[in-house]
Each structure stands twice: as C-alpha cells, then as structure tokens.
Amino acid sequence: MPPKRPVIYPEEDCVSLTMVYDLLDQQQFFYKELIELQERNYKSFLQMLVDSTNSRIDSVVRDVQDLKNCLQHCRTELGDVRRQGVQNAKRTECLAEGLVMVRGAVDGLTSMKSPTAEVKPRKSPVKMDRQDVKKTDGWANEPKAKRLVADLTDIQFDGLK
Numbered sequence: 273m274p275p276k277r278p279v280i281y282p283e284e285d286c287v288s289l290t291m292v293y294d295l296l297d298q299q300q301f302f303y304k305e306l307i308e309l310q311e312r313n314y315k316s317f318l319q320m321l322v323d324s325t326n327s328r329i330d331s332v333v334r335d336v337q338d339l340k341n342c343l344q345h346c347r348t349e350l351g352d353v354r355r356q357g358v359q360n361a362k363r364t365e366c367l368a369e370g371l372v373m374v375r376g377a378v379d380g381l382t383s384m385k386s387p388t389a390e391v392k393p394r395k396s397p398v399k400m401d402r403q404d405v406k407k408t409d410g411w412a413n414e415p416k417a418k419r420l421v422a423d424l425t426d427i428q429f430d431g432l433k
Contacts, residue, residue: 370424377420 367425370421374421374424
C-alpha cells in the first residue's frame with residue numbers, strides 16, 4: 273500500500289519549515305525587545321523609588337539631628353538658669369537676713385535716740401519707710417549704718433554723702 277498523501281486544499285497556503293523558523297525568530301526578537309523595555313522601565317521605577325526614599329530618610333535624619341542639638345542646647349541653658357536661680361535664692365536670703373539686721377540696728381538706734389518712741393515689731397523682709405530714712409539723715413552713727421549695709425549688700429556707697 274502506498275503511503276497516504278496529505279490532502280492539500282486549494283485555499284490553504286503551503287508553509288515551509290524555513291518560514292516557520294523565520295517567524296519564530298522575528299517573534300523572539302520582538303519579545304526580547306519588549307522584555308528589555310519592561311526591564312528598563314522597572315529598573316528606572318525602582319531607582320526613582322529608592323532615591324525618593326533615601327532623600328526622605330536623609331531629611332528625617334537631618335531633622336532629628338537638629339532636634340537633638342536644640343534639646344542639648346536647651347538642656348544646658350536650663351542647667352544655667354537653675355544654677356542662677358539657686359544663686360539668686362541664696363543671695364536673696366542673705367540680703368533679707370542683712371536687711372533684718374540693718375532694720376534691727378536702725379530700730380535700736382531709734383530707740384536710743386527717742387526713749388518715748390514705741391518699737392513696732394516688724395516682719396521680715398522689712399521695707400524702710402521714707403520717714404525713717406529722713407530721720408537717719410541726721411544721725412551721728414550714719415557711717416556705721418552705711419558700712420553695715422554696704423557689707424551686707426555688696427553695694428558701694430563711696431560716692432554717696
């Protein structure tokens with residue numbers, strides 16, 4: 273029996289094996305170009321994403337460093353303010369004690385000068401009345417009072433008469 277021949281229809285074109293290989297080569301070329309294009313696009317997208325993330329991280333790191341420096345500066349300023357507050361409180365206490373002593377000395381001098389004057393108990397810290405200051409202007413012991421006030425308050429009375 274003779275081998276069967278394939279039936280060829282007149283409307284069909286004959287395709288050779290070389291044509292199929294050529295078409296497959298073209299298809300492979302086009303797909304290769306498309307894959308390379310997708311790869312470039314994907315790489316550029318990833319690079320853009322990495323760059324924007326890095327810039328954000330750098331910005332956040334700079335902000336954190338600035339905040340850290342500001343906090344350190346504020347901490348040192350607060351330490352200085354606390355130390356000055358303690359010094360001022362101590363100095364205020366010393367001045368209040370000195371003024372109480374000066375007031376006691378002034379009251380003692382007033383009681384010596386006028387035996388009929390009543391000594392009024394005073395609360396500390398004491399404010400001197402304007403009349404008391406006028407009374408002390410004529411005292412003979414004025415230099416002692418000036419020296420005592422100058423010693424207690426670190427005020428220079430050299431220019432005052």
